[in-house]
Amino acid sequence: MTALLETRGLKAFYGDFQALFGVDISVAEGETIAIIGANGAGKTTLMRAISGVLASDPDAILCRGEPIGALAAPDVLASGIAMVPEGRRLFPSLTVEENLLIGAYSRKVGPTWTLESVYELFPVLRERRSNPATALSGGQQQMVAIGRALLSNPDLLLCDEISLGLAPVVVRDIYAAFPRIRASGASIVIVEQDIGQALKVASRVYCMMEGRITLCGRSSELNRDQIHAAYFGAERHGLH
Amino acid sequence: MGFIDTIVQGVLLGGLYALFAAGLSLVFGIMRLVNLAHGDLIVLAAFLLLVLVTGLGVHPFLAAVVAAPLMFGAGWSLQYVLLNRTLGKDVLPPLLVTFGLSIVIQNSLLEGFSADSRRISAGVLETASIGFGPVTVGFMPLMGFLSAVAVIVGLNLLIYRSAIGRAFRATSDDTVTAGLMGIRPQRIFAMATGIAMVVVTIAALYLGTRANFDPTAGPARLIYAFEAVIIGGLGSLWGTLAGGVILGVAQSLGAAVNPEWQILAGHLAFLAVLLIKPRGLFPRAVD
Numbered sequence: 455m456t457a458l459l460e461t462r463g464l465k466a467f468y469g470d471f472q473a474l475f476g477v478d479i480s481v482a483e484g485e486t487i488a489i490i491g492a493n494g495a496g497k498t499t500l501m502r503a504i505s506g507v508l509a510s511d512p513d514a515i516l517c518r519g520e521p522i523g524a525l526a527a528p529d530v531l532a533s534g535i536a537m538v539p540e541g542r543r544l545f546p547s548l549t550v551e552e553n554l555l556i557g558a559y560s561r562k563v564g565p566t567w568t569l570e571s572v573y574e575l576f577p578v579l580r581e582r583r584s585n586p587a588t589a590l591s592g593g594q595q596q597m598v599a600i601g602r603a604l605l606s607n608p609d610l611l612l613c614d615e616i617s618l619g620l621a622p623v624v625v626r627d628i629y630a631a632f633p634r635i636r637a638s639g640a641s642i643v644i645v646e647q648d649i650g651q652a653l654k655v656a657s658r659v660y661c662m663m664e665g666r667i668t669l670c671g672r673s674s675e676l677n678r679d680q681i682h683a684a685y686f687g688a689e690r691h692g693l694h
Numbered sequence: 695m696g697f698i699d700t701i702v703q704g705v706l707l708g709g710l711y712a713l714f715a716a717g718l719s720l721v722f723g724i725m726r727l728v729n730l731a732h733g734d735l736i737v738l739a740a741f742l743l744l745v746l747v748t749g750l751g752v753h754p755f756l757a758a759v760v761a762a763p764l765m766f767g768a769g770w771s772l773q774y775v776l777l778n779r780t781l782g783k784d785v786l787p788p789l790l791v792t793f794g795l796s797i798v799i800q801n802s803l804l805e806g807f808s809a810d811s812r813r814i815s816a817g818v819l820e821t822a823s824i825g826f827g828p829v830t831v832g833f834m835p836l837m838g839f840l841s842a843v844a845v846i847v848g849l850n851l852l853i854y855r856s857a858i859g860r861a862f863r864a865t866s867d868d869t870v871t872a873g874l875m876g877i878r879p880q881r882i883f884a885m886a887t888g889i890a891m892v893v894v895t896i897a898a899l900y901l902g903t904r905a906n907f908d909p910t911a912g913p914a915r916l917i918y919a920f921e922a923v924i925i926g927g928l929g930s931l932w933g934t935l936a937g938g939v940i941l942g943v944a945q946s947l948g949a950a951v952n953p954e955w956q957i958l959a960g961h962l963a964f965l966a967v968l969l970i971k972p973r974g975l976f977p978r979a980v981d
């Protein structure tokens with residue numbers, strides 16, 4: 455069975471600086487995976503490469519076996535991959551509802567995710583639909599960012615650090631929406647620094663360090679020491 | 695009475711300046727591109743109208759309907775093929791390229807039409823006027839002003855009430871994230887310039903029927919357009935209309951005192967507004 459998404463030896467550069475050194479991950483249909491790693495490990499770079507913001511080799515990224523590495527961001531979206539970018543990146547000139555609708559700009563508002571079903575998922579957004587997006591709290595803004603991505607009715611949802619800077623109770627509220635997102639049939643990639651959260655939602659976990667995958671396994675089978683070693687590096691781990 | 699008349703004529707003139715400025719304002723608002731060839735594009739459109747009016751023997755209003763889609767196409771292509779390549783962190787390339795474009799347009803027009811000054815005849819409408827109590831306003835100046843209001847209402851509806859307008863604003867906020875939403879900024883920019891050229895065509899209609907123009911008339915129109923945009927505050931279309939009106943009234947008052955002071959009075963009003971409100975009268979809240 456071909457994976458929904460697969461990267462093969464994916465490299466990424468910022469000018470002369472190499473940020474990814476041959477990353478291999480795969481996501482099956484309907485699967486939720488997590489990518490964890492310390493600050494600067496290359497998680498966001500990986501998301502940007504997949505979503506077409508950063509250019510990569512055509513064959514380094516495959517969607518259902520088709521090479522999509524060379525596609526621009528709008529074409530990657532058209533193939534069914536939507537992104538909730540790090541830092542939310544809402545459009546400040548747009549209201550909450552307009553931000554959501556922008557998500558449906560190119561893909562038809564689909565059978566699953568409509569403005570209505572996003573408001574059912576995050577009822578607070580309906581109350582604040584006419585507010586400027588930037589007037590919302592951090593958690594509400596994150597809901598807008600997720601809803602906006604859902605409105606493209608993606609097959610794969612990439613979520614880059616959605617818990618960043620949010621209070622634990624708010625994070626819990628947002629993650630409470632994930633079972634319903636999964637039930638819609640979408641596969642999900644969660645990028646997290648919060649390892650506990652990642653292990654809870656994802657069935658498989660990849661750990662990144664310095665632009666490489668250092669560990670990969672089922673959430674249920676990984677133990678703390680393994681993760682610790684992959685996250686911080688073996689030398690540091692040796693000190694414990 | 696003379697005073698009221700002067701004000702009214704100034705307001706109507708201001709409508710024309712707002713028409714000069716609206717396209718500039720739209721393009722700047724969406725892509726932060728200052729198009730130094732804007733005035734020359736207005737003059738180019740006026741020559742296109744002239745050709746259509748004399749060639750097909752149609753009324754200028756009908757000629758404008760024919761010219762508008764042509765100008766849209768020209769603007770779309772100009773942006774997509776040339777100007778998009780100049781956009782980036784550096785502000786200099788778009789200035790240099792549009793300055794060059796300005797020279798190219800002027801010289802092409804000189805080559806094709808000579809330096810003679812021209813005028814587009816609107817027939818009987820040219821002298822038609824309507825009386826409002828003590829003041830009498832010309833039909834064409836009144837239409838020019840109403841067109842300016844209509845253009846600004848239309849652009850505001852487009853920007854704030856339509857899907858393409860949402861995409862305009864989103865792209866203006868953040869092109870990278872707009873791309874993630876399936877928006878192609880290059881096409882959005884092309885669309886914006888295309889729409890600006892439709893406004894330019896309307897501006898050209900009233901420029902060409904109101905006064906004489908020649909191939910080198912563009913830069914002066916650009917200056918008025920700039921002043922209207924800056925007085926109104928960058929990014930606000932209603933501000934641009936207000937800016938145009940302030941400029942028009944100032945010129946009209948100046949001319950009433952001494953005809954030689956018309957242009958100077960407009961520039962002085964511009965400077966006065968800048969001294970009091972450096973960001974213009976209605977600056978946009980963001981940036």
Ligand SMILES: Nc1ncnc2c1ncn2[C@@H]1O[C@H](COP(=O)(O)OP(=O)(O)O)[C@@H](O)[C@H]1O
Pocket residue numbers: 468471473491492493494495496497498499500
């Ligand atoms: N725009 C950029 N230009 C240059 N280097 C960058 C840029 N963005 C990230 N980097 C570098 O790439 C590496 C990976 O960064 P990033 O992917 O943001 O990590 P993470 O998301 O895991 O924190 C870091 O060393 C970072 O400094």
Ligand SMILES: [Mg+2]
Pocket residue numbers: 497498499540615
């Ligand atoms: Mg990151």
